[in-house]
Amino acid sequence: MQCEAEVRRRLQEAGQEQLLRFWAELSAGQRESLLEELQLLEPGELREHCRRAQEAYREESSAPQRLDHRMSPGHPDYMGSVRRSPPEQLQTWEEEGFRQISQDRVAVLLLAGGQGTRLGVTYPKGMYNVGLPSGKTLYQIQAERIRRLQHLAGEKYSTRCTVPWYIMTSEFTLNPTQKFFEAHDFFGIDRADVVMFEQRMLPAVGFDGKAILERKDKVAMAPDGNGGLYRALADNRILEDMEARGIAYIHVYCVDNILVKMADPTFVGFCVSKGADCGAKVVEKSYPSEPVGVVCQVDGVYQVVEYSEISPETAERHNPDGSLTYNAGNICNHFFTLDFLKIMARTLEPRLGYHVAIKKVPYVDAEGNLVKPVRPNGIKMEKFVFDVFQFAQNFVAFEVVREEEFSPLKNADTADKDTPSTSRRALLWQHYRWALRAGARFTDASGCAIAEVSSVPEAEDPPAVCEISPLISYFGEGLDVHLNNRDLTSPFILDIQGV
Ligand code: UTP
Numbered sequence: 001m002q003c004e005a006e007v008r009r010r011l012q013e014a015g016q017e018q019l020l021r022f023w024a025e026l027s028a029g030q031r032e033s034l035l036e037e038l039q040l041l042e043p044g045e046l047r048e049h050c051r052r053a054q055e056a057y058r059e060e061s062s063a064p065q066r067l068d069h070r071m072s073p074g075h076p077d078y079m080g081s082v083r084r085s086p087p088e089q090l091q092t093w094e095e096e097g098f099r100q101i102s103q104d105r106v107a108v109l110l111l112a113g114g115q116g117t118r119l120g121v122t123y124p125k126g127m128y129n130v131g132l133p134s135g136k137t138l139y140q141i142q143a144e145r146i147r148r149l150q151h152l153a154g155e156k157y158s159t160r161c162t163v164p165w166y167i168m169t170s171e172f173t174l175n176p177t178q179k180f181f182e183a184h185d186f187f188g189i190d191r192a193d194v195v196m197f198e199q200r201m202l203p204a205v206g207f208d209g210k211a212i213l214e215r216k217d218k219v220a221m222a223p224d225g226n227g228g229l230y231r232a233l234a235d236n237r238i239l240e241d242m243e244a245r246g247i248a249y250i251h252v253y254c255v256d257n258i259l260v261k262m263a264d265p266t267f268v269g270f271c272v273s274k275g276a277d278c279g280a281k282v283v284e285k286s287y288p289s290e291p292v293g294v295v296c297q298v299d300g301v302y303q304v305v306e307y308s309e310i311s312p313e314t315a316e317r318h319n320p321d322g323s324l325t326y327n328a329g330n331i332c333n334h335f336f337t338l339d340f341l342k343i344m345a346r347t348l349e350p351r352l353g354y355h356v357a358i359k360k361v362p363y364v365d366a367e368g369n370l371v372k373p374v375r376p377n378g379i380k381m382e383k384f385v386f387d388v389f390q391f392a393q394n395f396v397a398f399e400v401v402r403e404e405e406f407s408p409l410k411n412a413d414t415a416d417k418d419t420p421s422t423s424r425r426a427l428l429w430q431h432y433r434w435a436l437r438a439g440a441r442f443t444d445a446s447g448c449a450i451a452e453v454s455s456v457p458e459a460e461d462p463p464a465v466c467e468i469s470p471l472i473s474y475f476g477e478g479l480d481v482h483l484n485n486r487d488l489t490s491p492f493i494l495d496i497q498g499v
Pocket of ligand 1: 111113114117118119125168199223226253254256
């Protein structure tokens, strides 16, 4: 390990000597752990990182960069749609997806390295239980969807197939996630098919361009964004693992979407049939000014444009048929070929720019007191997973129905959207619809019929509570045999123990 003098010299070179300012007060153990952390920070990179963070913060604080005059919606041919494509076409895509899955050519990759600061829990978001009758966590729901999908593909093609689950974690989420999976016996998945790996961390920087100490003996570090994926794939030799398993296509998704259709055969089949190297699922915006990124072209190249980069006039622009011109809301649900990921991870990653996030970063003040700031005080630099679209040779998008596929868990229940309650309701409404479609009827505890309701008021629970295990149905299929013509007492859980 490097000695104090050497570490101090390197910090001076980086202009970050303040990180040792409590040195005299530290115990031997604290000194050791601080030196261990600091020696990993290469002086040139640290200097550049802090300079870039401060510069990005200044730019962000000045007038927002608008992209309006460089944007176009893209050619209609690049977009497939669950609502607009003919049913036979959707079925062909689905079959192609199942064929690829049955041949062990499809993997799913979960982005689970985020800190979930808005939700405000101390453990990884995937371990969150949104209050479903079963008490299942997001990780469990996802694991069960993988198991069901393997079963469906295997049944269709009379094979035994595997969809490996790659999970990108960070310093915050790796250990608890590993322990959680161990404690639950990997939710019935073969542990050899769950591959966890860790993304890199970067120092959080104050508005003065100085890296922040979160304790006297610890630098405030944050994961390098979900676009840290590409470096993490290379660091951990994940692409080699995929290659060894014969994987050709990867579905990348976020941990917090309770409705995520992992390795969705229709999406995978659509992308494969189009010969795409990179694809994104999108949903229609709920309203023109909705704060979501939109997939479109900028200077003729596909990318995600953030809502802050568009003027209200452009966000409101309509086509002659009345639809919104920029309507393809990004839901962090991507398709990549293995070949594309190889090019990104091994060659093009350094060309991805950083985005700046201004956050509240706990720190020690000059007197050594721990402070939990009430206002944002720090700059975190992040890469975004979707910033690779610009490098695709053949980019496609696939529009899906929001109520069926997208309900993210971002905030605590004190917020009015993207909360545990909205996620729980989204899933329960979906399962209620599936049950009705399968021919079920609902009664209350005293046997009185509960009237059917078809619309989905976001703020309300469905009239009857019904939760269906993903082990029984991946996306509403195969339920007639369990539910047709049955009277179900709400709340009702359909799980494998009950069939
Ligand atoms: P968000 O941008 O919503 O961040 O992540 P978050 O960490 O979950 O929540 P906040 O912003 O702190 O409240 C979108 C997805 O990207 C993953 C998250 O785990 C989530 O699945 N992510 C985010 C990473 O994997 N690594 C990161 O560095 C950041």
